[in-house]
Amino acid sequence: MTTTVARPSSVGGAISVRNLGMVFPTAGGETVALQNASLEIGAGEFISLIGPSGCGKTTLLRLMADLLTPTSGELRVAGQTPQEAREQRAYGYVFQAPALFEWRNVLSNVMLPLEVMNFPKEERRARAETMLRLVGLEKFARSYPWQLSGGMQQRVSIARALAFDPPILLMDEPFGALDEITREHLNMELLRLWRDTKKTVVFVTHSISEAVFLSTRVVVMTARPGKIEGVVDVDLPQPRTAEVRETPAFFEAATKVRELLRKGHGFDVVE
Numbered sequence: 001m002t003t004t005v006a007r008p009s010s011v012g013g014a015i016s017v018r019n020l021g022m023v024f025p026t027a028g029g030e031t032v033a034l035q036n037a038s039l040e041i042g043a044g045e046f047i048s049l050i051g052p053s054g055c056g057k058t059t060l061l062r063l064m065a066d067l068l069t070p071t072s073g074e075l076r077v078a079g080q081t082p083q084e085a086r087e088q089r090a091y092g093y094v095f096q097a098p099a100l101f102e103w104r105n106v107l108s109n110v111m112l113p114l115e116v117m118n119f120p121k122e123e124r125r126a127r128a129e130t131m132l133r134l135v136g137l138e139k140f141a142r143s144y145p146w147q148l149s150g151g152m153q154q155r156v157s158i159a160r161a162l163a164f165d166p167p168i169l170l171m172d173e174p175f176g177a178l179d180e181i182t183r184e185h186l187n188m189e190l191l192r193l194w195r196d197t198k199k200t201v202v203f204v205t206h207s208i209s210e211a212v213f214l215s216t217r218v219v220v221m222t223a224r225p226g227k228i229e230g231v232v233d234v235d236l237p238q239p240r241t242a243e244v245r246e247t248p249a250f251f252e253a254a255t256k257v258r259e260l261l262r263k264g265h266g267f268d269v270v271e
């Protein structure tokens with residue numbers, strides 16, 4: 001029997017969003033979740049999507065992942081249609097909640113996508129072990145999800161999303177449920193991982209400081225209808241350390257993001 005393993009390393013990590021729209025039919029009429037969104041993401045960028053609840057952040061991420069089909073516009077993921085990108089395993093997806101299988105140990109959870117993709121048995125194990133080292137959980141390979149903290153579980157789900165080495169990582173508010181200190185620690189880890197692996201990351205968050213700290217650019221969205229209000233370049237040195245949060249350049253970028261968010265909310269912007 002021949003086994004076919006999709007090799008995502010042959011595809012790039014760029015994402016192109018052009019005049020993208022998503023309208024959901026609902027009982028009370030239509031919900032315009034996304035209207036005329038345009039955005040070019042280069043391979044290896046770290047992009048955060050931030051905006052008020054219901055502005056379409058998850059919708060945009062789900063469109064990229066081919067979990068939804070747009071009602072208008074054009075979307076290319078890794079140079080292909082989202083469907084082709086999904087079939088090529090061009091992205092890994094990290095959900096808000098870790099979504100691990102309780103009856104599988106940590107190693108076996110990380111190996112799961114590799115099983116689905118028919119990777120040879122030895123390669124599955126080797127890759128999963130490498131990924132667990134990458135997220136600092138190699139000592140917990142035999143533990144079960146319920147024996148881990150929320151932050152550790154989320155690290156397992158990141159390892160799982162990266163197991164087949166996709167060029168793109170889509171992350172939907174992965175640290176939203178964690179306390180501030182754990183979140184800052186995982187932010188540092190994610191940045192290290194991003195530097196080491198050179199993935200393109202699209203990251204949904206509600207936190208201005210998280211978005212600025214992590215990103216090369218922050219995309220600010222507004223609700224009803226969901227739109228891109230503006231994009232803030234984050235010109236902070238790499239590699240970023242915890243101290244960067246105390247610098248004037250950090251405050252400047254955070255202020256720009258805040259002003260765009262307030263504009264989108266319809267509040268007056270205080271100069």
Ligand SMILES: Nc1ncnc2c1ncn2[C@@H]1O[C@H](COP(=O)(O)OP(=O)(O)OP(=O)(O)O)[C@@H](O)[C@H]1O
Nearest residue numbers: 024025026031033052053054055056057058059060
């Ligand atoms: N499957 C669906 N059917 C109908 N409406 C939907 C569906 N998915 C999302 N919506 C609506 O689309 C809009 C955008 O939702 P989305 O989840 O993308 O927002 P969000 O910015 O991610 O919000 P949050 O920050 O609260 O997670 C909302 O008004 C939501 O109710």
